[in-house]
Amino acid sequence: MKQGSRFLGIDDGPREVEKLIGVSYRGTEFMEQVEIIDQEPDSGDATEDIVKLYSLFNQDIRAILLDGISFNGFNIADIDRIAEETDTATVAVTSNEPDKEAMRKGLEAVGLETDLIDKLPEVHRFGD
Secondary structure, eight states: OOOSOEEEEEEEOOTTTOEEEEEEEETTTEEEEEEEEEOOTTOEEOHHHHHHHHHTOOSOEEEEEEESSBOSSSEEOOHHHHHHHHTSEEEEEOSSOOOHHHHHHHHHHTTOOOHHHHTOOOOOOOOO
16 A cells, blocks of 8 residues: 555635536645536535535545635535544635634625534634
8 A cells, every 4th residue: 555644635616617626645745536526606505515525535535625614605614514424634724814704794695694604613823
């Protein structure tokens, strides 16, 4: 068996293509699999789409790394539920702290539920 833990990175594509993209990689050197699924923009919840994307990977994924918590507009990831449903550690990585109040207002403006905003985990800062 090859050395190194496998991770699954997930991000959305450009707004106009409405895709969710998953890339598995091992260590820091080997990209092993890429999967792309359609995602309806502004549907409110990205959780089911992320779990669906995860299910396409036939590998021992040690952790899911999300690029933020919002995908294709207002599709918010429920990190705890993703971790529970996939039995895999799930981390959202971002370069800035989410503005929960702005997200709440945006969701309300398009008629979507805001309960996921209240469930967001605490933000932890690393590095500088």
